[in-house]
Amino acid sequence: MEVGQMQRRLVDYTKTLFMEGFLDAQFLQLQQLQDENNPDFVVEVVSLFFDDSEKLLNNLSMALDQPNVDFKKVDAHVHQLKGSSSSIGAQRVKNACIAFRNFCEEQNIDATLRCLQQVKHEYYLVKNKLETLLRLEQQIVAAGGSIPMIDMGF
Amino acid sequence: MDSCNCIEPHWPPDDLLMKYQYISDFFIALAYFSIPLELIYFVKKSAVFPYRWVLVQFGAFIVLCGATHLINLWTFTLHSRTVAMVMTTAKLFTAVVSCVTALMLVHIIPDLLSVKTRELFLKNKAAELDREMGLIRTQEETGRHVRMLTHEIRSTLDRHTILKTTLVELGRTLALEECALWMPTRTGLELHLSYTLHQQNPVGYTVPIHLPVINQVFSSSHVVKISPNCPVARINSSVKYIPGEVVAVRVPLLHLSNFQINDWPELSTKRYALMVLMLPSDSARQWHFHELELVEVVADQVAVALSHAAILEESMRARDLLMEQNVALDLARREAETAIRARNDFLAVMNHEMRTPMHAIIALSSLLQETELTPEQRLMVETILKSSNLLSTLINDVLDLSRMEDGSLQLDLETFNLYAVFKEVLNLIKPIASVKKLHVSLNLAPDLPEYAIGDEKRLMQTILNVVGNAVKFSKDGSISISAFVAKAELLRDSRAPEFFPVPGDNHFYLHVQVKDSGIGVSPQDIPKLFTKFAQTQSTAIRNSGGSGLGLAICKRFVNLMEGHIWIESEGLGKGCTAIFMVKLGIPERLNESKLAFMPKVPPNLGPTAFPGLKVLVMDENGVSRKVTKGLLVHLGCDVTMVSSSEECLRVVSNEHKVVFMDVCAPGMDGYEIAIHMHEKFTRRHERPIIVALTGNTDKVTKENCMRVGMDGVILKPVSLDKMRSVLSDLLEHRVLFEAI
Secondary structure, X not given: OOHHHHHHHHHHHHHHHHHOOOEOHHHHHHHHHOOOOOOOHHHHHHHHHHHHHXXXXXXXXXXXXXXXXXXXXXXXXXXXXXXHHHHHOEHHHHHHHHHHHHHHHHOOXXXXXXXXXXXXXXXXXXXXXXXXXXXXXXXXXXXXXXXXXOOOOO | OOXXXXXXXXXXXXXXXXXXXXXXXXXXXXXHHHHXXXXXXXXXXXXXXXXXXXXXXXXXXXXXXXXXXXXXXXXXXXXXXXXXXXXHHXXXXXXXXXXXXXXHHHHHHHHHXXXXXXXXXXXHXXXXXXXXXHHHHHHXXXXXXXXXXXXXXXXXXXXXXXXXXXXXXXXXXXXXXXEEEEEEOOOOOEEEEXXXXXXXXXXXXXXXXXXXXXXXXXXXXXXXXXXXXXXXXXXXXXXXXXXXXEEEEEEEOOOHHHOOOOOOOOOOOOOEEEEEEEOOOOOOOOOOHHHHHHHHHHHHHHHHHHHHHHHHHHHHHHHHHHHHHXXXXXXXXXXXXXXXXXXXXXXXXXXXXXXXXXXXXXXXHHHHHHOOOOXXXXXXXXXXXXXXXXXXXXXXXXXXXXXXXXXXXXXXXXXXXXXXXXXXXXXXXXXXXXXXOEEEEEEEOOOXXXXXXXXXXXXXXXXXXXXXXXXXXXOOEEEEEEEEEOOHHHHOOOOOOOOOOOOOOOEEEEEEEXXXXXXXXXHHHHHHHHOOOOOOHHHHHOOOOOOOOHHHHHHHHHHHOOOEEEEEEOOOOOXXXXXXXXXXXXXXXXXXXXOOOOOOOOOOOOOOXXXXXXXXXXXXXXXXXXXXXXXXXXXXXXXXXXXXXXXXXXXXXXXXXXXXXXXXXXXXXXXXXXXXXXXXXXXXXXXXXXXXXXXXXXXXXXXXXXXXXXXXXXXXXXXXXXXXXXXXXXXXXXXXXXXX
């Protein structure tokens, strides 16, 4: 597939992600920060997000598995996850985290467990999407083209 | 009278006998009386005689003897007792005196004898003294002569006069027949007769230097007697002439180096002259010791005088030479100045005169191009145009170069648009590049100012030349042009060791790099690239049509702009990178904030508003930390990251201008840090600006932040523009509390 086609596909895909609420404007900011001094910025941040989130989700699972749930700790983890996801622009994950925190304050175990599931679900979704996106970008760069800037008109 | 005791004579007195006795006695008496008289007379005459008393005694003795004999006269006949008595008395007296005298004489005669020896001794002494007197007198005379000679010799510094005077004076003093001086020749193998006393023009007699007699003279520091028959003595051409006694002495020819500072001159000089002195042949004179001494002393003096004269001659000669050289140099300088003036005049005239016809040719050819032409004609006109363009460029280059070498070329400094220059170059080069299927990319750094102060035309000429070369010498591939502001650390480039640019407040160094993938340059040709008219083998292969002046002119321009240009290439076929740095001024009116300028930039060139701003970011969350860092780095800040409050307090210093801290994590007290920081930095201007990043939107957070003395609160997530404006506001006002 030639470069122009690939670029168009990328643009379309990105647009759908935004429309579906998986990514918000923050992700665009990240893309803007990428230049020739920092050519892999987005990839690095996204990878970091993935690592961080895996760890946090594991911790959350463990914490909520305890007989005596330490809600403070759980809240701390969720807070971190919320921060990360909002930094990267993973909107749905962030929203899920916000809901999670509310239930943590209430110390509602069942609700928090449900929230955890929700967060996990959202996270894996967005992870999938981001990986696809990044793969598309890589293909374009390998074919000699440049990654098009997306003007979302937000 | 009868009781005469006299003895009766036994025989009768003989009459004859008696007569003779009588006469003898008489004469004896006479003699005896006259001798004392004579003695007295002569003693009276000489006053010196020391033994008067002896003489008196002697006189008495003699007188008495005479008296005795006189009285004896009366005893021949009968005589009375009185006579006998007188006779006895006289005899008694005589006896006494004579015994006494005899005894005295025993003492006196040795004395008298010793007087004689003393007289002899004194005579000898007198003779000796005489001799000594004679010696002293001659010595004194010699000394006088030497002083006089020395005076004469040393009264002149002219070598010839010295030698002539020496010979003359010596001749006069010693009454010589002939005196000659033999000097060693330049080769040192012969002695050459240089001066003589009486012969006016000594013909060029030479004598080999290694004759035994000469060696003998040279090896002794004294005067040496030589045989009159040896060659050095035979200076008179007449065969019959045989000189008297001849002596010779060496005269050392001293050089300056012989005089040690503290010692007398070492006589280890190798060069001697020979002085030969001949006594007159007709007198039987011999050489006296004092005369030889005189000669030796004179020889030494002559040596010294000669060396003085030689030194003086040397210095005079050196001075004359220097004066001559000075005059010549002066003349050469004036000639050079005249030449330069002539050339400048010529150039000034030709500048105008050459350009006018060129202009006409080019203009009219272009006009001709516009008209109806057959293809052949068009081709011809195009060729004419191309050639005349080339010629015009060549003329301009040559004239420019010569003006630059004069130092009369000056830059026209003005404010111009830097970006526009690069765009123009790109536009000019794109057609040719696309024909050659070369890909040209331009990369301007975000921190490159839009406007700069410099000579726009010449900068463009330089860039165009460099880029043009890249295009010319590449058959395919790509050309990349990049320009950025040279950073302070990078300014000291090992490739340009003599280049020491000093960054300052009102100027910056533009660093331009043009990389091509063309045929490259071999490393040994690189230095030649910038020399005028030098075309390397590789450049000559490509019929570039260039004059070889392009890079030389670029170098001149770059130097005028206080910069440096160089070319790197890994070798033939490996492409080439041309790099140059020039100094450009920063226009005043854009320098609003004390930190940097905020130009209006085209959107695809992201600007940096805060170059080098030192910022500390504290955030527990790795991802958000990375994002914030990315933001700030993109804005050109120098970011330090910490992930905990202890680390933050440890790392923070007054170099950090801004501290961003995440305060919304529960359990982490960013507020405490703010308080600590206030304690740590007591002075307001030393303390970094503390800004809280928070995801909380409630008023409480804001109030808390204000309470602990934070300078600002920002809501996460922060966009690039927001961060930029936040930073600029903060740095201007030092406080920012955005409406949450």
